[in-house]
Amino acid sequence: xxxxxxxxxxxxxxxxxxxxxxxxxxxxxxxxxxxxxxxxxxxxxxxxxxxxxxxxxxxxxxxxxxxxxxxxxxxxxxxxxxxxxxxxxxxxxxxxxxxxxxxxxxxxxxxxxxxxxxxxxxxxxxxxxxxxxxxxxxxxxxxxxxxxxxxxxxxxxxxxxxxxxxxxxxxxxxxxxxxxxxxxxxxxxxxxxxxxxxxxxxxxxxxxxxxxxxxxxxxxxxxxxxxxxxxxxxxxxxxxxxxxxxxxxxxxxxxxxxxxxxxxxxxxxxxxxxxxxxxxxxxxxxxxxxxxxxxxxxxxxxxxxxxxxxxxxxxxxxxxxxxxxxxxxxxxxxxxxxxxxxxxxxxxxxxxxxxxxxxxxxxxxxxxxxxxxxxxxxxxxxxxxxxxxxxxxxxxxxxxxxxxxxxxx
Numbered sequence: 001x002x003x004x005x006x007x008x009x010x011x012x013x014x015x016x017x018x019x020x021x022x023x024x025x026x027x028x029x030x031x032x033x034x035x036x037x038x039x040x041x042x043x044x045x046x047x048x049x050x051x052x053x054x055x056x057x058x059x060x061x062x063x064x065x066x067x068x069x070x071x072x073x074x075x076x077x078x079x080x081x082x083x084x085x086x087x088x089x090x091x092x093x094x095x096x097x098x099x100x101x102x103x104x105x106x107x108x109x110x111x112x113x114x115x116x117x118x119x120x121x122x123x124x125x126x127x128x129x130x131x132x133x134x135x136x137x138x139x140x141x142x143x144x145x146x147x148x149x150x151x152x153x154x155x156x157x158x159x160x161x162x163x164x165x166x167x168x169x170x171x172x173x174x175x176x177x178x179x180x181x182x183x184x185x186x187x188x189x190x191x192x193x194x195x196x197x198x199x200x201x202x203x204x205x206x207x208x209x210x211x212x213x214x215x216x217x218x219x220x221x222x223x224x225x226x227x228x229x230x231x232x233x234x235x236x237x238x239x240x241x242x243x244x245x246x247x248x249x250x251x252x253x254x255x256x257x258x259x260x261x262x263x264x265x266x267x268x269x270x271x272x273x274x275x276x277x278x279x280x281x282x283x284x285x286x287x288x289x290x291x292x293x294x295x296x297x298x299x300x301x302x303x304x305x306x307x308x309x310x311x312x313x314x315x316x317x318x319x320x321x322x323x324x325x326x327x328x329x330x331x332x333x334x335x336x337x338x339x340x341x342x343x344x345x346x347x348x349x350x351x352x353x354x355x356x357x358x359x360x361x362x363x364x365x366x367x368x369x370x371x372x373x374x375x376x377x378x379x380x381x382x383x384x385x386x387x388x389x390x391x392x393x394x395x396x397x398x399x400x401x402x403x404x405x406x407x408x409x
Contacts, residue, residue, distance in 0.1 A: 003052035136339035182248030184212030249278035270271035320389035
């Protein structure tokens with residue numbers, strides 16, 4: 001008995017998928033138009049049933065293990081492009097509907113990031129060798145959505161433009177105290193200290209990232225203006241003129257949004273304000289895809305804006321501004337994938353073939369999610385008072401121009 005034809009015949013409408021089963025039987029699905037033409041070979045009988053029962057996880061695992069082979073010079077990006085242009089049909093299949101219902105029911109357990117567990121979940125993704133990330137990130141090691149003034153500008157320029165855009169929104173003055181929640185490899189903290197003259201307390205739960213951050217701050221000559229701390233955001237105390245959090249809210253966990261925004265509220269001095277930059281979804285609240293949940297970001301969850309604003313209402317925080325960056329992360333991940341593919345041989349030598357197959361699947365799937373799916377990036381300006389943030393947005397453009405002309409920018 002073959003399982004996959006029941007699924008594929010119902011959802012593959014655009015493009016064409018040809019499946020060569022383990023016994024040599026070949027069957028094609030789709031119109032052959034409005035999508036890629038992809039051929040895959042299944043190495044054994046079990047993989048047919050496994051993918052039918054849980055296609056989003058088991059197709060990834062089968063590819064990682066070499067049990068799903070893409071034929072005729074195709075790539076995993078081609079296969080996922082085919083799934084991407086047929087995503088509505090997949091979600092409509094009765095079995096897939098039932099799976100999604102179960103995932104939504106369990107999402108608070110899946111996306112639990114209690115104190116202590118959050119550090120373990122972050123370590124899963126960030127405490128692999130920094131040298132691996134250095135292969136394909138920009139020179140500043142920025143691992144979050146860039147800001148593309150044009151789709152084809154370089155990744156490096158787009159990331160520097162992102163730092164400037166954030167700094168402009170924060171409207172910093174020399175000597176201001178800034179808390180950064182989730183500091184990555186330190187690029188933003190270094191920029192705010194070097195270009196804006198701020199004093200930054202940057203927190204992270206990844207020892208690997210913190211060690212590299214301290215080295216980079218020393219090299220930039222601003223180590224005396226940045227304090228890097230290995231601490232969970234819930235344990236941070238003090239009061240600050242500004243709080244900034246880039247790409248961190250996705251790791252908070254669906255049951256902890258109130259704690260996150262409540263902590264930001266408590267950290268702000270009177271008249272201070274915060275910037276939160278995170279991935280969101282334009283669809284209703286959902287759950288994290290099983291491949292991402294298991295292999296990439298355990299505990300991670302991309303919120304719907306309805307969940308974000310409901311939490312702001314409960315915690316009594318003013319949202320002074322919301323900007324939606326709809327295609328910027330698509331362009332960012334496109335450039336990451338290109339850089340990764342150009343250095344994949346080095347990545348395999350460093351991390352092994354199975355790990356790199358996992359990364360093939362990850363980068364392709366998230367890139368397509370930002371192109372054809374419901375994901376985007378938003379930036380919020382938050383405050384405890386209604387008038388803490390300038391009431392006219394012109395100041396952001398004025399600040400960007402001023403920072404761009406700075407001799408140290």
